[in-house]
Amino acid sequence: MKVIVCIKQVPDTTNVKxxxxxxxxxxxxxxxxxxxxxxYAIEEGLRIKERLDGVEVIALTMGPPQAEEALxxxxxxxxxxxxxxxxxxFAGSDTWATSYALSKAIEKIGDYGLIICGKQAIDGDTxxxxxxxxxxxxxPQAAYVRHIEKLSRDKATxxxxxxxxxxxxxxxxxxxxxxxxxxNEPRFPSLxxxxxxxxxxxxxxxxxxxGLDESCVGLNNSPTRVVKIFTPPVREKGMILEGDIxxxxxxxxxxxxxxxxx
Amino acid sequence: MITVLIEKCSGCGVxxxxxxxxxxxxxxxxxxxxxxxxxxxxxxxxICPLSAIExxxxxxxxxxxxxxxxxxxxxxKKGIVQPVVYELLGKGRELADSLGVQLWAVLLGNNIKDVCxxxxxxGADKVLxxxxxxxxxxxxxxxxxxxxxxxxxxxxxxxxxxxxxxxRALISRVAVKIGAGLTxxxxxxxxxxxxxxxxxxxxxxxxxxxxxxxxPNHRPQMSTVRHKVMKEAQIDNTRSGEVELINYNGKxxxxxxxxxxxxxxGKSVNLTEADVVVSGGYGLGKPExxxxxxxxxxxxxxxxxxxxxxxxxxxIPYAHQVGQTGRTVCPKLYIACGISGQIxxxxxxxxxxxxxxxxxxxxxxxxKVATYGIVGDLFEVIPLLTKRLNxxxxxxxx
Numbered sequence: 001m002k003v004i005v006c007i008k009q010v011p012d013t014t015n016v017k018x019x020x021x022x023x024x025x026x027x028x029x030x031x032x033x034x035x036x037x038x039x040y041a042i043e044e045g046l047r048i049k050e051r052l053d054g055v056e057v058i059a060l061t062m063g064p065p066q067a068e069e070a071l072x073x074x075x076x077x078x079x080x081x082x083x084x085x086x087x088x089x090f091a092g093s094d095t096w097a098t099s100y101a102l103s104k105a106i107e108k109i110g111d112y113g114l115i116i117c118g119k120q121a122i123d124g125d126t127x128x129x130x131x132x133x134x135x136x137x138x139x140p141q142a143a144y145v146r147h148i149e150k151l152s153r154d155k156a157t158x159x160x161x162x163x164x165x166x167x168x169x170x171x172x173x174x175x176x177x178x179x180x181x182x183x184n185e186p187r188f189p190s191l192x193x194x195x196x197x198x199x200x201x202x203x204x205x206x207x208x209x210x211g212l213d214e215s216c217v218g219l220n221n222s223p224t225r226v227v228k229i230f231t232p233p234v235r236e237k238g239m240i241l242e243g244d245i246x247x248x249x250x251x252x253x254x255x256x257x258x259x260x261x262x
Numbered sequence: 263m264i265t266v267l268i269e270k271c272s273g274c275g276v277x278x279x280x281x282x283x284x285x286x287x288x289x290x291x292x293x294x295x296x297x298x299x300x301x302x303x304x305x306x307x308x309i310c311p312l313s314a315i316e317x318x319x320x321x322x323x324x325x326x327x328x329x330x331x332x333x334x335x336x337x338x339k340k341g342i343v344q345p346v347v348y349e350l351l352g353k354g355r356e357l358a359d360s361l362g363v364q365l366w367a368v369l370l371g372n373n374i375k376d377v378c379x380x381x382x383x384x385g386a387d388k389v390l391x392x393x394x395x396x397x398x399x400x401x402x403x404x405x406x407x408x409x410x411x412x413x414x415x416x417x418x419x420x421x422x423x424x425x426x427x428x429x430r431a432l433i434s435r436v437a438v439k440i441g442a443g444l445t446x447x448x449x450x451x452x453x454x455x456x457x458x459x460x461x462x463x464x465x466x467x468x469x470x471x472x473x474x475x476x477x478p479n480h481r482p483q484m485s486t487v488r489h490k491v492m493k494e495a496q497i498d499n500t501r502s503g504e505v506e507l508i509n510y511n512g513k514x515x516x517x518x519x520x521x522x523x524x525x526x527x528g529k530s531v532n533l534t535e536a537d538v539v540v541s542g543g544y545g546l547g548k549p550e551x552x553x554x555x556x557x558x559x560x561x562x563x564x565x566x567x568x569x570x571x572x573x574x575x576x577x578i579p580y581a582h583q584v585g586q587t588g589r590t591v592c593p594k595l596y597i598a599c600g601i602s603g604q605i606x607x608x609x610x611x612x613x614x615x616x617x618x619x620x621x622x623x624x625x626x627x628x629x630k631v632a633t634y635g636i637v638g639d640l641f642e643v644i645p646l647l648t649k650r651l652n653x654x655x656x657x658x659x660x
Contacts, residue, residue: 013468013586013609030284036587064298092302095444096437122586123467126446128434131402135438140517141402143431146580157521161581162427163534164339165526167400170519178431181587182580219302220320223443223480229282229305232465232472235612240635242624245643248636252618253650255634259595259616260538260562261658 001113001153001173004058004106005045005079006133007038009070010123034070037118040179043186044148045116046078051151056080058109062090062101068202076189076197083109087207092219095124099132104212105205106137113153113173119144119180127178134176142171146182263318264300266293270314277306277315282471303473329419329481332358335409336369336381336389337428339400343369343377345494345535346424348384350487352495353451354422355385357460360453366390366418370408372398375507382503384495389503390416394510399523400428404514406435412508413440418482420460422451425486426534437484443477444484447590449491449613450474459483468586468609489534490592491613526581533565533584538595539611541567541584542577545600545621545640549577554641555599558648561655567591567611569601585610600640603628620644 012033034042042059049055059074061067062085071082085105093101106112115137117130127143134141142158146166150157154173159166161180189197207214215221239255241248271293278286285299286306293314295306307315334350336343351367358365367386369378371393378389390412396404409432413421423429425447437444450463454476460483462475477483533539540562542555552566559566567584568577584591585607596614601607603619603626611617612631619632620643629635636643 011467013470013605066298088297091297091300095434095446096441099434099438124446125466125468127430128437128444128446131431131434132438134402135406135435141431141435142518143402144427159524160427162523163532165524165581167520168522168524170521172517180580181583223437223441223477224445224475225319225478226303226473227461227476228308228474229280229303230308230472230474232469235617235631235633238617238629238632238634240619240624240629240632240637242637245636245638246646248638249643249646249650252634252636252647253654256562256595256618256651257654257658260655 001052001054002056002058002109002111003045003048004060004109004112004115005038005041005074006102006115006117006129007042007059007061007070007074008035008121009033009061009063009067010035010121013122032066032069034073035118035121037120037122037179037181039118039186040181040183041116041118042074042077042079043184044177044179046187047184048114048148048151052153058083060085060102060105060109062086062098062105071202072197072200073189075200076193077187078193081203082200083203083205085205085210089207089214089218092222093217094222094224095126095128095132096224097217097222099129100136100216101207101210101212102129103133103136104210106133108205108210115139115174115176117176117178119178130176130178137176139174139176140171141176141178142169143178145177145179148183264295264297264302265316265318266295267314267316268292270312272312272314274311276309276311280305280309282467324479326419326479326481329417331364331366331416331418332361332420333366333368333418333422333482334386335421335423335429335433336367337424337426338369338371338374338377341371341374341377343380344424344426346426346487346489348494349489349492350422350424351381351384351386353487353492355495357420357451357453360455361419361458363419364388368392368409368412370397370405375505378505382505383497383499383501385501387503389505390508391505392508392510394512394514396514396516397510399520400432401516401518401520402431402435403516403518405432406439407514408510409436410439413482421482421484423484423486425488429486433484433486441480442482442484443480444486445475445477446486448485448487451485451487451492460485465613468605469612488590488592533567533582533589533591536565536591536593538562538564538597539567539584539591539593539614540564540597540599541569541601541611542572542599543569543601543607544571544575545602546572546577552578554644558597558644558651561648561652562595564597569607570604598628598632599644601628602626603631
């Protein structure tokens with residue numbers, strides 16, 4: 001059984017700083033990382049391989065040539081095979097077009113039992129690509145999976161996170177999961193894994209390689225379009241109280257009261 | 263395609279700083295856009311004082327005139343319409359009025375007739391109520407089948423859904439099936455009256471930038487909308503509207519089976535819907551100390567949140583985590599206790615109306631976003647604050 005883990009290389013937005021003069025993002029020196037949620041997806045793929053016999057874990061990403069680094073990192077963690085879907089024709093693809101392109105690459109990989117994605121990427125925060133893939137491939141899905149309870153080669157029982165708690169669902173394979181942080185704690189790469197990652201061959205596929213319809217990808221064919229980008233208004237400087245605690249708590253109590261009651 | 267009009271460009275370089283993807287540089291006094299990095303977001307086009315950068319798209323014009331009306335997906339759980347739906351109806355009414363069209367609510371469930379009335383009172387002109395046993399609780403496939411069916415039949419121009427776990431999982435599936443544009447987690451929605459299209463504004467890059475997104479050539483225009491951002495609809499019980507019941511009588515199917523629905527912590531954890539959130543962080547020192555946070559939360563009728571470090575240390579379950587890898591909240595009042603304010607936490611709460619910070623370190627970044635703050639030991643401040651608030655709120659409630 002093949003387990004395909006979809007990952008994305010993203011800028012480490014936790015290190016993004018704002019230029020106080022121009023009020024714009026400073027991206028210089030910002031590292032590229034594997035989207036944090038996707039590290040849980042990789043780890044869960046590896047754990048499934050440990051739980052079941054005969055599982056091959058394949059990492060798949062769509063992105064520019066440098067996204068290869070993310071795939072090498074996945075290999076260092078124990079992933080068996082890595083595929084980079086890369087083509088200028090994809091530039092400017094929105095989630096609709098991206099999930100289409102990924103679904104075509106998944107079809108080319110073939111014989112898949114399970115596709116695992118992180119719940120969302122930290123640069124776009126859309127959470128749309130995972131369910132999008134399952135829709136293109138017409139597969140059942142479980143979004144926001146926090147635990148895989150029972151697992152066999154043809155189905156699983158999983159906990160799907162909700163606002164109030166979780167749902168327990170049974171889902172037959174092939175299927176798509178998107179996973180949240182709670183599902184596991186990702187391992188660190190081993191020395192052997194790092195050596196393997198250095199030597200490993202990354203398969204690079206173009207739009208033509210996966211046989212996709214070019215009128216469904218890229219800037220011109222994406223339904224959504226960004227028309228404006230701006231920095232959010234900066235919060236006004238607040239009232240920070242230092243000194244006598246008792247006095248300050250009195251002040252704060254009144255302020256909170258005004259917020260709550262008006 | 264993106265092009266630099268060299269004859270107009272003065273080489274001032276403001277575009278370089280504006281680019282969220284670091285795709286622009288100056289080489290030999292000439293502006294170069296790295297197409298491997300460019301995402302065609304248009305930030306440089308917007309900022310260029312000389313209009314020296316152009317993005318050209320091949321426009322495929324489609325006839326979209328068959329699409330009419332604004333729809334709200336009325337998410338229900340156990341027969342109860344979720345609070346975010348009333349916020350969507352408030353916004354949806356406004357959008358429908360500026361377009362001069364109707365507002366419809368789409369409700370999926372089983373034995374749900376009774377709640378249709380509430381949706382009409384909250385602004386819906388019509389309720390499409392789809393009933394089937396398989397729709398009683400949320401299941402991805404039958405819910406997708408019904409929404410796709412109804413959208414293809416009635417052709418709405420706009421479909422709004424809450425950015426809930428259900429809303430996000432469902433609507434992404436639907437958008438792919440019907441070839442619609444979808445924008446996630448919107449915090450602003452308005453109609454461009456000239457083109458009669460929906461302008462959807464949302465945070466990106468962890469809230470560091472805002473993007474306005476349109477769907478020019480596909481219908482419907484679909485958005486998931488963040489909780490607590492839009493104003494709730496005004497309730498008017500004298501409003502009239504139409505209810506259309508649609509019975510799917512066994513025509514639906516699902517490969518996944520729902521085995522159980524677990525309500526974990528009841529009210530104390532539904533962070534996204536809470537008006538007030540009290541969060542604890544690393545400064546609490548140990549799990550038992552979350553009792554202090556819970557005490558304050560109880561007095562304020564608030565949900566309990568936590569920073570990543572508190573969760574990673576195992577002091578409180580993940581469901582409480584606020585921030586980039588947890589939940590995004592935007593309550594009326596957010597109280598951060600012993601949370602230093604790492605960017606990863608800030609992106610999850612900085613759009614709250616009022617932020618209160620309590621921290622020992624006056625240099626903590628949390629004070630930069632705080633509306634009010636106390637520099638002091640939380641073990642001293644919070645019990646005192648809890649006591650005072652309890653007195654004052656009791657009085658106010660009497």
